[in-house]
Amino acid sequence: MTTPDKPEGHGEDPQDPLAELFAKLMGGEGLEGVDPAEIAKAAGLPEDPALLQQMFQQVQSMMMSSAGDGPVNWQLAHEHARRTAASTSDPSVTAVQNRGVDEALRLAELWLDNVTDFPSTGLIGRGWSRAEWIEATMGTWRRLTEPVANSVASALSTAITEQLPEEMKGMLGSATSMLENMGGAIFGMQLGAAIGALSGEVVSASDVGVPLVDLEMALLPANVAKFGEGLGLPEGDVRLYLAVREAAHARLFMHVPWLRGHLLGAVEDYARGIHIDVSRIEEVAREVDPRNPESIQEALQGGVFMPERTPQQDAALAKLETALALVEGWVDELTAAATSGVLPSAPALREAVRRRRATGGPAEHAFASLVGLELRPRRLRDAAQLWASLTAERGIGGRDAIWRHPDLLPTAEDLDDPTGFSERRTAAEAQETEVDAALEKLLSGGFDTPAGEAGDSDDAEAGESGDGPASGDEPEKGGDGPTAGH
Template structure:
């Protein structure tokens, strides 16, 4: 290291690694440092190229402060960078095309659902705009598991540092505690940025990532249509129908968004981190290869096998996602009957949602959750059965309350659910009728038939003992009296 004396006013010596990190994180970078001496002091490899690459990533991960265990600023920057490649701005022409498609979709949907139109203005987004509009929801969905991973990584790294390294760390230990959160933020941002290249709208993964928004991504729609041999206008209109159907459902069923996001958050909070894997990684971590930690995160090596409770929670979540996607699938296909390629597009979207793209898999590995409706076809069949038996209004009335929603078992027996639902409705009608009769005068009739003023009737209709045990009043003329 350079022999330049410290410029501290009190000439109090600093821990050498603390001073190096402070200068590095303060924006001076590698300037003024001899890489070979730096490597020697920190016990790192002496290859200047490896050092430069390592400290470049460390600086990116630790340069900005964060008040939370996860560095969300870094996640945002990473997402924007990942989305930036080949992301042209939306042109006025594309905005008009999307707006017209969504307006037409709203008109086409009207006869096929009892849920009213939303009056939301349709938008055309670039990938970067999708990131900006949805990152807040991604943060809400991933924060529970993100905090757990960040804490576990920082704890494991600190526990497995050599004693001589700990003494060198001194006041720089707080910087190192941000490493886990920074690493997770970086990986999350990269996953969200990659997803921005695959999604087609604001609700493409089955949940409303942007509250009260209705949008399509023209550049992604163009790539989606490559090889399908279907006119782009027809593809855009079909996807607009799906987006508008999602919007109606989430706007007109106000409890649904919170129901889904709450279920996801509950599942994420139940994820526990496999500390043994983190400890093993910390023991074998090569400081010259910071990509190793990122690779471990992206491969989900910290995620243990799910518990039975988590399996049950995941089954409920997947059922809810399937019901949303099944309803949208059924309504969209009915409204798209005039499109020549409606059946082909429906099947393409179904397969796409069932399998997920590479970015969706990467995100699932990172947080231990894949937001895919595995039972979409069964759910669509159930909604179709309900429409046949109950009509459009009766089918859509199921969304009135979460307690009315079909269960996973109901997806196995759509006809049986319809029959059970009809029987329950009939029973509820009987109860309602009895209650209405009681309120409309039945209670008065009951009072007439019952005793008043302490009187009681015997089985033959004659006056019996009163409430006080004496003989009741009698007499054929109604005047009654004691003999």
């Protein structure tokens, strides 16, 4: 038995619970044979069996899983996203629902034929569950978040290491990679939870504006029904309106092949410059109560990783927000035109979608707090007005021709004056045409000098200096070349 006057860790006396647990892990025993209650005791957590089992599984993933090809444990992020989606009702899409989605998207394609020059995609419409949305989009989420995720995971690892007592650091020895995996696992779980929560809000494959999938058209029936709750509109109308939006997105990204890379590149440009302030994480780590798991989650979702933006990031973010607004504004305008006269509830649905996209849902805000990135088209209404003005002035073909090249796209300044864009663009195009014509004429030898002018010009140049030597005269003596001033 331990006597009060004997120091802990000597003889047969037990060590500190956390130190003893780490000693088992570092001594080669691993997690085999480690009772989850030991972890709870070490962390000061209640010994609830269900909670302990879940925590034990997560700790096991942290300790034993490698981070793969980077600091973030993406496998754990994927698993946690699926687990979060499954925590609420996520029924499989029935055959009837799947058929309803496909029929709505086929009708949407027919309506769009009248309002755009971009032809039909020919894609088969699909109904997705939330888990299927996660599976289809996880690869793109990794691409979008990896730069900031790696920074956060590294910062977490550093913070965890700094918070360990010196004796614990010595006991860890060469096993510091375990702490690196732990940092990657912690962030991976939080990112997975954010993506899993987002799967409960999105209504289609393209709902967040950024093309998360390539050449797919899909609706999430459960979320479509959830979106329609409280609107007082027929469920079929809601599904049809959202189907037109989805089909419009698909047409745009299919027939403007550079656009997907343009948008994803803008996100990556922004995320690549993110620097995480480790001192902020360390400050939060000191305030977190290890006996309260919710405090850790609140710290992670409370914007502790939100970086201070640099001028370069402000420019990248402005570019991204403008591009998102242009895409959403084009889709918004086309959807309104396609549904006009055939879907009486379209104006009300348009306003509901606009408000939803402008404000974002809880999961979208949690995602933004976690990675410092918002995917909301703040200037959707300005962009829609711009596309409407172009349709009136240039027609459908002239409007859609703007998507031929990224250099033709309106800028943030153009969104300040949507109705004046066409006039400015026409003037710029006229100037470009003049320059191109002049260049072509020059390259083809079209600028001929009239007879007699060449000799006069040469004589004039030769005699510019008055009494200077003419061409062909002997050079001045006393030097190898012209003297200064000639």
